[in-house]
Amino acid sequence: MNLVEVKSLSKRFGSEHAVDGIGFELAEGSATALIGPNGAGKTTTLSMLAGLLEATGGEIQRKKNLSIGFLPQYPRFFPWLSALEFTEMAAKLSGVDAKKARQQSERTLGFVGLHQVAHKKIGGFSGGMKQRLGLAQAIVHQPSLLLLDEPISSLDPTGRREVMELLKSLHGQTTVLYSTHILNDAEEMTDQLLFLQNGRLVEHGSLSEVRSRYEDPQIRIRFENADAAEGFVQQAPWPAVVKGTAAVIPVKAEGPAMQEVFRFLAVKNLPVVGVEQETASLEDIFLKVVAGK
């Protein structure tokens, strides 16, 4: 069941194509990561989905009465309201009854760890607190679709981890679409990857699909010194190259299996430190995708 279907969506600002005919679906309960370099059109795409911007081409089909929560990259609040007053207003504006709005606000502020400052004015909040409050106002009305623009990139490592854990605890109950350029975090919570570049969707699919398309699996054998690695490359029956104190064997279709490498090493008695099968990280894939187009 798809909550949102986007078809050849475009947005032009004057002659500039910020978003250029992209299409994708958001399945109910899924988490989708929108990845791409700065200026790729991530924020524009999210703004159109949130209803802030009108598309200049294509269409967005939303499920009927879809309720949306949106967290901009830099959420800006009325500094003279308290955290609780703000989330309460946000809930009411999204159609929650007055009585429930209060309860849900208190619960949500507790969830994001702001219960102790619920009655404090937002004007005195730190950046991290504002980011948490931004998350709170996006989820306080229990939306079925959550749109997050760079939800963690402005946070320090601790805050990043905490907010990431919060997001992961929402995964499954709520459909999430978030943009990020911190790819390690995207790896943690994603059912679908969308790579944007210059407003175009240059790659998409599940993490494992994308990975299988781009990865060059290889076996890296680390030795005590470069001489040993050199010796291995000369003796080994497979094509291998020396990289520092290690030997690297590409294992596409015709490469050796791990067991064969172990058997060979056991016979040759070389000073091995470690053997590992390497898979491409999302970061490697990202660089390849960006470079390839």
Next chain:
Amino acid sequence: MKQFSALLLKEWRENLRNYKIFWIPVVFILLGITEPLSNYYLPQILDATGGLPEGAVIELPDPEPEQLMVAVMGQFQLIGMLVLVLAYMGSIAGERRNGTATLLYVRPLSYTSYFLSKWLMASAVSLFSVWAGFLAGYYYTAVLFSAVPFGEFVAFAATYSVWIVLVVTLVLFASASMPNAGLAAGLTLAALLVLQLIHSLFGSRWEWSPLRLPNYAASFLDIGPDANALAWTLVISLACLIILAATGIWFAKRNRAKTKV
């Protein structure tokens, strides 16, 4: 309605916590008091500054209390109007520009409720200020000179109130349509100036014009306005108000994309 009350509560808190509901009335009260008081002490002031030749006797006729109330209105028309324009120029344009509006606009917001909540709160604060200022002026005039008949005073202030609400609507319309608060204030002041100019050049017979509302207000202290002309003016004023509010709502919605994300 749920949205309207939530937004009105927000506007109330904003006006309260930005102290608008304190300082705007204080300014109007000061304007209201200063006019009769400075008239009362005018002879002494002239004397003390010594601008007159030795032996000259100052014989100033006491001003009529009605004249003083009209002079208070003159102060409101000038300084009071400027204060209201500056205080409310950013109502919508400012929220859009500093990005605080984004978190409102991404919700299924009724732009009618959004505009009208701001309009109602700004009108309430403005009317409260104008009446406080007029009452202060009325009281000082009564103590220092003589009292204006209270009934006439109420009719005078009530008629002027319609004009104030119309100006507040214009400010909010400008704030909804212009990209920033400064341009909104500029548009409002320019519109008022140009309309007044056109009016003084060609409008000698435009009895129904909303710009005549201050004149009609003043004439309540004199022989009273022509009831028929006043009625038409009120009808036209109401029509202008509705048109300004409706286009203001339309602009507020159309310009939602201009909010800083």
Next chain:
Amino acid sequence: MMDERTILLVLPILVLQIALMIFALVDLVRNPNPNGPKWMWAAIIVLLNLIGPILYFVIGRRNY
């Protein structure tokens, strides 16, 4: 010249103006991010009667 009546009549103006000034000054002290240097706004508020506090509230305060 400053008889009792004069004092009583002028007193409200003084009280309101000083109240407005103190109000603006207290707000300025607590304002973490005014639109311009604080000492400048303090001077404007104190030196420009009535206009000073208005200017501060409209331009200098910046809605914190």
